[in-house]
Amino acid sequence: MLLILQALDLHPVDLNGLADPYLIVRCGNNKVNDKEHKILNSLNPVFGRYVKPYSHGTNYRYSTNSSSVQFGSARAM
Secondary structure, three states: OOEEEEEEOOOOOOOOOOOEEEEEEEEEEEEOOOHHHHHOOOOOEEEEEEOOOOOOOOEEEEEEEEOOOOOEEEOOO
């Protein structure tokens, strides 16, 4: 199980200078899309979410509600 606490200093991607980030967790061919828990208007979202990857080498990305543009990522080894 992977705990994703927060993201810091994300790039603004919305016209209001903020973002609506949510998590996408990929692990091999497995993918968890947590768009239903997006955080509106934030560049420093606190997720506090547990996700259950199915193997090692998880990475996750934050995307916007509108166009799902990747604007941050991290990798756990």
